[in-house]
Amino acid sequence: MNEKLLNRIEEILVLSANKNELIEYGRLSREIGGLISPIKLNEPLGEISLRCIKKNFPPLSVIVVNQQTQRPGEGFFTWVASQMGYKNLPQSEWEDFFIKQKEAVFSWDWNEYIENKASNSGSKAVNIFSIEDLNNRLLDKSYVIGEETRYYILTIKKFLETTSIGPYQYHMILLENHQKISEGTLEDENSKQLLTPSKKKGLELLFKHNPMVHIHDISMVHYKQDRQKNSPWAKEPASSLRSLYNELENTRLRNIVDHDVEIEKQQDATNYKDGEVKQYYGNRYERKAKNRLKAIEIHGTICAVCGFKFEEVYGELGRDFIEIHHVRPLSTLNEAVEVDPAKDLVTVCPNCHRMLHRNRNKVLSVEELKKIIQFDS
Ligand SMILES: [Zn+2]
Ligand SMILES: [Zn+2]
Structure with missing residues (x-):
């Protein structure tokens, strides 16, 4: 918000308050050269009252009124009031609230306020984010x-x-x-x-x-x-x-770890009932995730079976892309067994990973799959 304009509005309000006069939105808008239209005055007026409230002064904006009703707009009774601690002020109490705040503003010694401002204005606040x-x-x-x-x-x-x-x-x-x-x-x-x-x-x-x-x-x-x-x-x-x-x-x-958990899960599903698998992963997921990260740190992001490295083929896109395979199927582990990322986990590419698990009844070892590949080539 434009600080100069805000100051100008404040001055006009203080002058009015000193003369015990209300001021209409339309007139206030005209006095600042129409820079803010009457219906958009809510925001600067709210700001001015907020500053008053913070200094324990009565809310200046109470004296700015609608031409027909000679009362402030709704925002005063909702937003400004709530800033003063009157949250959800019932409409039946608006009139009393208005009279009380208006009297407070009219009887306040605003000279102190003006002096206070003058001493602060040397700090030249920057107003717009650049x-x-x-x-x-x-x-x-x-x-x-x-x-x-x-x-x-x-x-x-x-x-x-x-x-x-x-x-x-x-x-x-x-x-x-x-x-x-x-x-x-x-x-x-x-x-x-x-x-x-x-x-x-x-x-x-x-x-x-x-x-x-x-x-x-x-x-x-x-x-x-x-x-x-x-x-x-x-x-x-x-x-x-x-x-x-x-x-x-x-x-x-x-x-890192989301997609490769799925394939291990499929394998486990043959040994666990649905609910059990869920619980198994629910209980151990985070620790397992850490183990997987550890495995990548130990084994790198190269496939232990075929030697494929995603980064070499896919460049930046493939960097750090790899799956983790449990050498011992999860289903053979019970709660008491700690996974050792150095021995129990290997890094494999998704193709080899799926081949390791291809036979649902028997997971191949890395060595077994390596032999199959060597045979074929
Ligand atoms: Zn591979
Ligand atoms: Zn696996």
């Missing part, structure tokens, strides 16, 4: 703080500290080698507390793009135009980035 400024800073890579990393998760605060009317917005940008890969937005009507959720959403964007990403390849930097330092960027400390990363590990794992 996308241009942001774009320039993306171009000159001023988000690079310290060591350069492959990925950057940027959070952009798209409102100013002084803004007091929502909706509030955060924007997330994911960069890989300084190229934009994806982006997202978070918005809330009432709350400005969007930084933590936007950090998480930014990480989720990255995990979606590359679930195998290593923490050392990530920087998270936060852009806040009105930051009280020389740069609008501030880097997320390594320690808190790590705890966020750990907190979201399950999200990350879910992106």
